[in-house]
Amino acid sequence: MQEKIALSETRLREAVTDTERIHALNALTWVLRSVEPVRGLVLSEEAVGLSRASDDHTGLAPSLCLLGVCLAILSRHEEAR
DSSP states (O other): OHHHHHHHHHHHHHOOSHHHHHHHHHHHHHHHTTTOHHHHHHHHHHHHHHHHHTTOHHHHHHHHHHHHHHHHHTTOHHHHO
């Protein structure tokens, strides 16, 4: 698991474009969702904001999905709706 996290963090650091950053944020959120859901929530919120700011609809959908997953894991079900 630590190797996947480290690889995803490297990918995030190396992201150049908004699209690359959104995808990297989503990938890292997916890896962290069960082990660090609070951190995953923060990352998914960043991905949602960046997706909206850059009008990236293909990045927005998975970002919102991951946001909901992290909220559900944290038992914040009303917010996950």
